[in-house]
Amino acid sequence: MGTLVFVCPTTGHEVSLGIEIDRSSFKSLPRTKTTISCPHCREKHLLSAVWSWLVSEYPEAQPGGGPVKSAA
Numbered sequence: 001m002g003t004l005v006f007v008c009p010t011t012g013h014e015v016s017l018g019i020e021i022d023r024s025s026f027k028s029l030p031r032t033k034t035t036i037s038c039p040h041c042r043e044k045h046l047l048s049a050v051w052s053w054l055v056s057e058y059p060e061a062q063p064g065g066g067p068v069k070s071a072a
Contacts, residue, residue: 002026002054010041017052026054 004019004026015038033046 002056004052005055006036006045006047006052008038008040009045010038010043013040015040016055021054023054 001020001022004017004021005014006017007013008015017036031048033048035044036047037043038045
């Protein structure tokens with residue numbers, strides 16, 4: 001299982017969509033575009049599975065859409 005993520009084209013921040021999905025389901029997602037409201041720039045982006053990927057351990061998004069900081 002992993003969390004679906006993409007990069008905001010406006011800010012360059014990695015954004016978690018908060019969707020947990022396994023690899024086989026991710027690979028079978030349709031290649032159509034979906035409108036996503038971005039918590040980082042407050043704009044809507046067209047997103048396709050082609051421009052998203054899975055992260056196995058993604059930290060929870062910060063309230064208010066602030067950047068997510070990894071615990072390195």
